Amino acid sequence: MTRPQRGYLYRAFGAWHVRYREDVWQQDGTKKRVQVSRRIASFAECPRKSDARRRADEIMHSINTDLTSLCSTMPVVTFVEDIYLPHVKSQKRAST
Numbered sequence: 001m002t003r004p005q006r007g008y009l010y011r012a013f014g015a016w017h018v019r020y021r022e023d024v025w026q027q028d029g030t031k032k033r034v035q036v037s038r039r040i041a042s043f044a045e046c047p048r049k050s051d052a053r054r055r056a057d058e059i060m061h062s063i064n065t066d067l068t069s070l071c072s073t074m075p076v077v078t079f080v081e082d083i084y085l086p087h088v089k090s091q092k093r094a095s096t
Helices: 049-064 076-091
Strands: 008-012 015-025 031-042
Touching: 008 049, 015 049, 031 049
Parallel strands: none
Antiparallel strands: 008 015, 015 031
16 A cells, blocks of 8 residues: 655646656556656646645545556456466465
């Protein structure tokens, strides 16, 4: 489990953006944490930083409570064959 993020709010290219980190599953079954930036509003829509912060908080709430992440949608067979069994083979004794 990762802790909830607030996101870093910044201005660029005439708009407000929020930067945060996200877990991405690779093809080989490993998880990689990457930095993501998302445009949330133009200066005309949100002239003040406090207005942009409210929109960023809404976006971050949906990201922090996302239940459809790649981890939760991975099939059980894929998890067992690609992640669990290799871990058990390398970390446990044969008697286990």
